[in-house]
Amino acid sequence: MSKFSIGVDFGTLSGRAVIVNVENGEEVAVSVFEYPHGVMDEKLPGGTSLGVDWALQHPQDYLDVFRETIPAVMKKAGVKAEDVIGVGTDFTACTMLPVMADGTPLCFIEKYKANPHAWIKLWKHHAAQDAANRLNSVAEERGETFLKRYGGKISSEWLIPKIMQIADEAPEIYDAADRFIEAADWVIWQLTGKEMRNTCTGGYKAMWHKHEGYPSNDFFKALNPKMEKLADEKLSRTLYPVGTRAGGITPEAAKLTGLIAGTAVAVGNVDAHVSVPAVGITSAGKMLAIMGTSTCHMLLGENEKTVPGMCGVVEDGIIEGFYGYEAGQSCVGDHFQWFVENCTPADYKAEADRRGIDLHALLTEKASALNPGESGLVALDWWNGNRSVLVDVDLTGMIVGMTLATKPEEVYRALIEATAYGTKMIIDTFEENGVPVDEYYAAGGIAEKNPFVMQIYADVTGKEMKISGSPQAPALGSAMFGALAAGKAAGGYDTIENAAAAMAKVKPFSYKPVAANVVVYKKLFAEYKILHDYFGRGANDVMKRLKDIKKATRG
């Protein structure tokens, strides 16, 4: 009888379980559950209004994902609970909440539930920007060396700024919370009854380092005196490498999920990072890009290097035994979507409607007919700032080369090319700083569905683009970590390498660079780089001055 592992992928709007045959990686059944409360950005369930840039979630929704999807996939697949050897999960991050010592979310407690700070702050809660700014300036003043591991800047999306916001704005919640915890770890606590924090969120989102630990108590104190003993009292100094068995399913969780008590559960993980072994990457020199509204790049290295503008480097953060590097582009699919919504003329819409295709398909068709360089356009892909390699949210978009003959599909293609140039900047920066990128893999909606974009990426980077074999790489990766947590004796695996060898997948085709296109894109990238450095590295800070002027007019 085959053995199975279940991967549960918690996204922004829904959770998805996949039941996977451990022997060959076959994804036998899937079940998706939309969060009933979605993203709460206007008010709490009780009616309390939220501020600008707030984004909260409801912990019950996550429990309901387990309740709905795990039984559903077992049923659909015709798999009995005794044949499920392990469970792995992955989460958006940093998505965090304050809890009591027993794991009860503060928002489940009557006394706190009207306070927005008692709820789960979703990764895209952006109301901690002031806190993040203060954190960065304090860290710089004090010469904190951890900054260099994060491209010089800590994001407002991460754990410590979010905790600072609570300490600043709701000290009573700060005091009442026994723990601040990633949702990634909280769901594992719910399944196993144990608080077992993982090295991935710890390293990438909580500034934790395998050898140096968290920033010092002095540093935390400088952020807010209340926070001096944060790490000891409300976090945990013990973290577990990804793939570690967090524990077994508790009797309560067995009731919730239909799994057998004692079934192995892996420690928490992050959606992007968990996808790395899902495409078969378990060694250095291979980059995985998760391409969606934005792009996240993961890369394994054998040494800890300081690479400008990366989002983080974490030992054991992706695969135990390697340094996991992360980089990012803030605006990829969002960029193309912006164009479609704001810049595509009515006659194109009419043509698309008439032909029963969407505007992306129509623009792709028209843009595909162009040769590289034919539009005469080059854009900087900074409509949502630049994460890697400049780490500057105040950068904005730029496009050059328009004439009265410029057509919408030319601009559309230029925006796609711009994101490819952005990717090449990231690859080049890793390589120039001693972290080789020998192979390139892509997953996510764009990799899955857009051959036109992927061919441009191959031509611009000069690298073959291998594509995830599963459209749900995070869930597959989670199932692999579930099989690892179960171990070989239970029918799983003892190493992630072995799990990947059996269960990982790439598509049978790939996108290979076309020599003639590579030649043209080399010239265009040279132009991009000049503009990138001119606008991005201080020669002309016009983008920032325009933002200042803009703010002043609204002020």
Added chain:
Amino acid sequence: MSKFSIGVDFGTLSGRAVIVNVENGEEVAVSVFEYPHGVMDEKLPGGTSLGVDWALQHPQDYLDVFRETIPAVMKKAGVKAEDVIGVGTDFTACTMLPVMADGTPLCFIEKYKANPHAWIKLWKHHAAQDAANRLNSVAEERGETFLKRYGGKISSEWLIPKIMQIADEAPEIYDAADRFIEAADWVIWQLTGKEMRNTCTGGYKAMWHKHEGYPSNDFFKALNPKMEKLADEKLSRTLYPVGTRAGGITPEAAKLTGLIAGTAVAVGNVDAHVSVPAVGITSAGKMLAIMGTSTCHMLLGENEKTVPGMCGVVEDGIIEGFYGYEAGQSCVGDHFQWFVENCTPADYKAEADRRGIDLHALLTEKASALNPGESGLVALDWWNGNRSVLVDVDLTGMIVGMTLATKPEEVYRALIEATAYGTKMIIDTFEENGVPVDEYYAAGGIAEKNPFVMQIYADVTGKEMKISGSPQAPALGSAMFGALAAGKAAGGYDTIENAAAAMAKVKPFSYKPVAANVVVYKKLFAEYKILHDYFGRGANDVMKRLKDIKKATRG
């Protein structure tokens, strides 16, 4: 009994006559005649195919304008021919043709009529670019000083390149032509029986200078040996200041027009230049901008200065006794139209349709609701190259500052602002080079119909914008020159100043700079200037390199 003057304005697609009361400038009646042959850019009436970038016209169409419109305006106005004291005309330029010694167009002669070079080359005939390039390089090699009067470059639209093209491609037409003449002068020849060339087209389009005359025979010989004696044999070294009485209506022309033989006719003029006195400008320091698809700037000065990037400076070229300066922006209304056609989304089109307004009106409404600087955008208005002050057709468009929240109306406004910044660059360049711009007047479709654009121009330049009181300033200006040609004794005027004092008009309102907006635009213009110089003056020739790459891809 009142006296009247008729102004006839020859445009690109039609001719228009206006009959004006000489005493007070009242435009009593108008008549418009569309050219039956329009712009011939594909084939001749006989079927001969035309090359790329050709644009020809038919001389009969101009005669038909006289035949149709002059009787029509007299009839509509109830004015008898004996009360019409003068006729003035203006024309697009350089619009030129080869003729026999008696003025007969070569294209009217059976032997030549199948040859495209026998026809009228319209101002926008762009097939003489190779000739212009050669002219410019020969002139530079020889250190010809006339170049500096034309911003360093002679346009392919002007007379000598057009003649070069004939000499190069159709030597038999060159040889057969007794004269090459501006259509502006040819129509006067048809009315008066005399070849009386004007200083305006001579100076701005034929490189003629009041004191230095034409370029040397040696120079013409260097262009094409055939052309050595061009000036003596096929042009004329005698030119007449604008406003000169060319002669009286001939008996034949009287039959054509219904005017009385002997009625005064002014020498030819150009549409933009003839508009200057129509808004009352007859002295130095006042700039008139004719704002349409592109913008043409006219300015009177008291001295001859070399101003970088102007289109020309001609003594007596606009008003006798002054140096007439011309500058230009290649892309103004065309710029906004490009945006509407290529970048305005379907939901805006639907809203405009629902409300029964056009897209310009809708975008204007939305863009009007924004404060200066609120979009965070700055553009370079070079979608069609830059005429003044950079004189570089290979420059292209640029826009910076986009975010995912950028809306179409913000881009639309940024494009409008960009053209205003371009105007300010021109004004500043004149002033920095010793030609003051104390007052600013605008005419043309945009000045007439677009308060939103005009207010932005006022705010950007910090200057009050006075608007032509007539929507047909060229025809009114021509009528004024007709009254001048008639002279005071006949009921007209002896000076253009006196004619303007009585007949010129500006609207009773003007657009005045709003102090708060001026402050913001000063900051934004500083950004425009940095980008203008960076992209336009050689620091980064990316626009040219992108054009080269583009050309290469098209093979």
